[in-house]
Amino acid sequence: xxxxxxxxxxxxxxxxxxxxxxxxxxxxxxxxxxxxxxxxxxxxxxxxxxxxxxxxxxxxxxxxxxxxxxxxxxxxxxxxxxxxxxxxxxxxxxxxxxxxxxxxxxxxxxxxxxxxxxxxxxxxxxxxxxxxxxxxxxxxxxxxxxxxxxxxxxxxxxxxxxxxxxxxxxxxxxxxxxxxxxxxxxxxxxxxxxxxxxxxxxxxxxxxxxxxxxxxxxxxxxxxxxxxxxxxxxxxxxxxxxxxxxx
Amino acid sequence: xxxxxxxxxxxxxxxxxxxxxxxxxxxxxxxxxxxxxxxxxxxxxxxxxxxxxxxxxxxxxxxxxxxxxxxxxxxxxxxxxxxxxxxxxxxxxxxxxxxxxxxxxxxxxxxxxxxxxxxxxxxxxxxxxxxxxxxxxxxxxxxxxxxxxxxxxxxxxxxxxxxxxxxxxxxxxxxxxxxxxxxxxxxxxxxxxxxxxxxxxxxxxxxxxxxxxxxxxxxxxxxxxxxxxxxxxxxxxxxxxxxxxxxxxxxxxxxxxxxxxxxxxxxxxxxxxxxxxxxxxxxxxxxxxxxxxxxxxxxxxxxxxxxxxxxxxxxxxxxxxxxxxxxxxxxxxxxxxxxxxxxxxxxxxxxxxxxxxxxxxxxxxxxxxxxxxxxxxxxxxxxxxxxxxxxxxxxxxxxxxxxxxxxxxxxxxxxxxxxxxxxxxxxxxxxxxxxxxxx
Ligand SMILES: Cc1cc2nc3c(=O)[nH]c(=O)nc-3n(C[C@H](O)[C@H](O)[C@H](O)COP(=O)(O)O)c2cc1C
Numbered sequence: 050x051x052x053x054x055x056x057x058x059x060x061x062x063x064x065x066x067x068x069x070x071x072x073x074x075x076x077x078x079x080x081x082x083x084x085x086x087x088x089x090x091x092x093x094x095x096x097x098x099x100x101x102x103x104x105x106x107x108x109x110x111x112x113x114x115x116x117x118x119x120x121x122x123x124x125x126x127x128x129x130x131x132x133x134x135x136x137x138x139x140x141x142x143x144x145x146x147x148x149x150x151x152x153x154x155x156x157x158x159x160x161x162x163x164x165x166x167x168x169x170x171x172x173x174x175x176x177x178x179x180x181x182x183x184x185x186x187x188x189x190x191x192x193x194x195x196x197x198x199x200x201x202x203x204x205x206x207x208x209x210x211x212x213x214x215x216x217x218x219x220x221x222x223x224x225x226x227x228x229x230x231x232x233x234x235x236x237x238x239x240x241x242x243x244x245x246x247x248x249x250x251x252x253x254x255x256x257x258x259x260x261x262x263x264x265x266x267x268x269x270x271x272x273x274x275x276x277x278x279x280x281x282x283x284x285x286x287x288x289x290x291x292x293x294x295x296x
Numbered sequence: 297x298x299x300x301x302x303x304x305x306x307x308x309x310x311x312x313x314x315x316x317x318x319x320x321x322x323x324x325x326x327x328x329x330x331x332x333x334x335x336x337x338x339x340x341x342x343x344x345x346x347x348x349x350x351x352x353x354x355x356x357x358x359x360x361x362x363x364x365x366x367x368x369x370x371x372x373x374x375x376x377x378x379x380x381x382x383x384x385x386x387x388x389x390x391x392x393x394x395x396x397x398x399x400x401x402x403x404x405x406x407x408x409x410x411x412x413x414x415x416x417x418x419x420x421x422x423x424x425x426x427x428x429x430x431x432x433x434x435x436x437x438x439x440x441x442x443x444x445x446x447x448x449x450x451x452x453x454x455x456x457x458x459x460x461x462x463x464x465x466x467x468x469x470x471x472x473x474x475x476x477x478x479x480x481x482x483x484x485x486x487x488x489x490x491x492x493x494x495x496x497x498x499x500x501x502x503x504x505x506x507x508x509x510x511x512x513x514x515x516x517x518x519x520x521x522x523x524x525x526x527x528x529x530x531x532x533x534x535x536x537x538x539x540x541x542x543x544x545x546x547x548x549x550x551x552x553x554x555x556x557x558x559x560x561x562x563x564x565x566x567x568x569x570x571x572x573x574x575x576x577x578x579x580x581x582x583x584x585x586x587x588x589x590x591x592x593x594x595x596x597x598x599x600x601x602x603x604x605x606x607x608x609x610x611x612x613x614x615x616x617x618x619x620x621x622x623x624x625x626x627x628x629x630x631x632x633x634x635x636x637x638x639x640x641x642x643x644x645x646x647x648x649x650x651x652x653x654x655x656x657x658x659x660x661x662x663x664x665x666x667x668x669x670x671x672x673x674x675x676x677x678x679x680x681x682x683x684x685x686x687x688x689x690x691x692x693x694x695x696x697x698x699x700x701x702x703x704x705x706x707x708x709x710x711x712x713x714x715x716x717x718x719x720x721x722x723x724x725x726x727x728x729x730x731x732x733x734x735x
Contacts, residue, residue: 105516
């Protein structure tokens with residue numbers, strides 16, 4: 050569908066989804082339409098791996114993309130609900146603020162990077178650096194995640210039903226990581242932590258929100274040892290003067 | 297000095313007193329030295345160039361009467377709302393967190409009064425600076441601290457930061473003293489930690505990715521505002537060319553003497569190349585691509601102090617210059633009135649560079665409310681506006697003397713170099729000769 054000047058503009062408030070065929074409509078037109086909509090639902094056909102689809106949403110619109118997408122799909126999403134029936138390229142839902150982004154396939158690098166809120170669900174696997182620098186988003190991955198996932202993760206939850214690659218949670222701050230399978234290795238300052246009842250309950254809620262069937266009791270939790278939070282300063286002069294004072 | 301023929305105390309050139317003090321400090325603490333400001337050692341700088349002025353073969357413009365334009369437009373080709381600056385000097389990105397909110401407000405007020413832009417930093421946008429900046433550039437940094445689409449949409453331009461002159465290849469730093477509750481909340485970090493921010497962007501790795509990233513940012517803001525790319529001066533020819541290829545409307549090149557809020561001293565003094573060497577290389581890339589003084593603008597930074605520096609940067613081919621340290625000094629940094637307090641901190645007015653400490657007596661590089669309350673943002677803004685006014689008048693004075701009706705008409709042909717190094721780096725002849733080493 051290509052809204053020509055003489056056609057009535059699509060009415061996204063109607064219950065029927067507006068269909069946009071990217072074989073005919075440009076990304077710019079699609080995103081402009083999505084940014085102008087206050088509500089309603091859209092169905093996007095023929096995405097053909099295009100980049101930056103449905104990025105910058107700022108309203109309760111729902112977008113269903115039929116096919117695989119390129120980089121930065123649903124980037125900086127706020128309130129919107131975006132689903133992809135396919136795979137996603139780098140930076141899926143990067144810096145998401147709120148709302149939900151779900152893909153049925155797998156995502157490559159940096160899925161959910163720097164996300165501040167909302168929920169990202171990847172039914173397949175995620176590549177390296179999933180949840181890098183995450184700042185409050187919840188990410189649930191049905192499969193496995195690649196190396197350096199949750200690098201410098203600041204806040205939020207990363208749930209992995211499969212395995213995690215090398216250096217999980219390197220230099221992590223306060224984010225919580227739950228992994229059901231094997232962790233190839235933990236990164237600097239990341240440690241396994243006790244799964245207390247409140248963590249089991251939180252994980253159960255996340256799995257439920259993501260629509261994933263799994264027993265929270267099967268997961269292990271990882272987080273920060275907080276050993277990198279402050280520089281270690283070995284103040285020898287102060288120690289010596291204290292010793293002198295004491296003697 | 298008595299000269300009794302005996303040896304005097306002789307300081308080693310190699311192991312001078314600062315070198316010895318640093319070895320002792322390192323041995324005592326086991327941590328590298330971190331400080332603010334920029335490179336302090338002697339470097340080839342723009343002082344090593346002079347203008348030739350008009351003469352028999354060049355016709356000057358009348359000092360006060362003939363018009364000499366100073367405006368700059370950025371992003372006219374691609375952005376619905378290009379940035380329009382009245383003067384060719386902008387305020388560089390300095391974060392709230394490294395600076396007090398009063399300092400950010402003063403920078404916004406001063407820049408706005410003179411019709412130029414100010415820039416956020418590695419810590420997000422505060423309401424104070426948005427409110428007081430008529431043109432605000434929003435930095436998009438590797439850390440993405442405080443990054444959000446609402447602020448992105450209320451920015452007048454977006455600056456993707458790849459690097460900084462003080463530390464090309466290094467990430468940010470903000471020590472625990474400055475991570476107060478407000479700063480911690482804006483960055484989603486625990487209060488009081490020594491924050492080290494990422495040196496690489498989390499979701500793109502090379503220029504091909506950056507091109508897609510820039511398109512995403514343009515889509516999010518509906519192609520409203522220009523996009524800059526800031527690089528530390530390391531390989532300015534290639535970095536500029538790649539930034540242009542990635543789709544930047546402006547390239548900001550920050551030389552090694554560029555200021556910082558907190559960086560390892562070894563980085564400040566030993567990584568990157570001087571501004572005088574970086575500008576001509578960036579210009580060469582823009583010329584090669586046919587966008588110089590056209591579609592893509594060049595903003596030069598790092599050690600800009602005077603209208604002479606601004607004019608020289610423009611003559612070498614920049615479209616505007618950007619200032620950090622000088623702007624802080626203008627609003628009150630290193631104020632001699634606080635000399636006693638600087639001395640109590642083991643320094644003195646005019647020397648103090650511990651921006652990382654949060655103890656700034658002038659209330660600028662601090663988050664301590666009792667200190668920051670000392671900075672009156674209105675007075676600070678007026679001081680900055682006055683200073684920017686002087687930079688502009690000086691730049692115009694030189695441009696008129698060179699016969700230019702717009703400051704952007706200054707050109708390398710107007711310059712000569714005082715040293716062989718400066719001639720080689722700036723690619724202008726050694727004064728009194730036609731010799732450009734290496735040309
Ligand atoms: C206190 C302070 C904080 C800074 N913070 C940032 C920052 O957050 N992001 C950035 O790109 N550059 C930052 N810079 C570097 C400036 O943007 C600019 O590149 C540099 O100050 C220019 O050199 P000059 O200080 O010699 O004018 C900072 C500089 C200072 C002095």
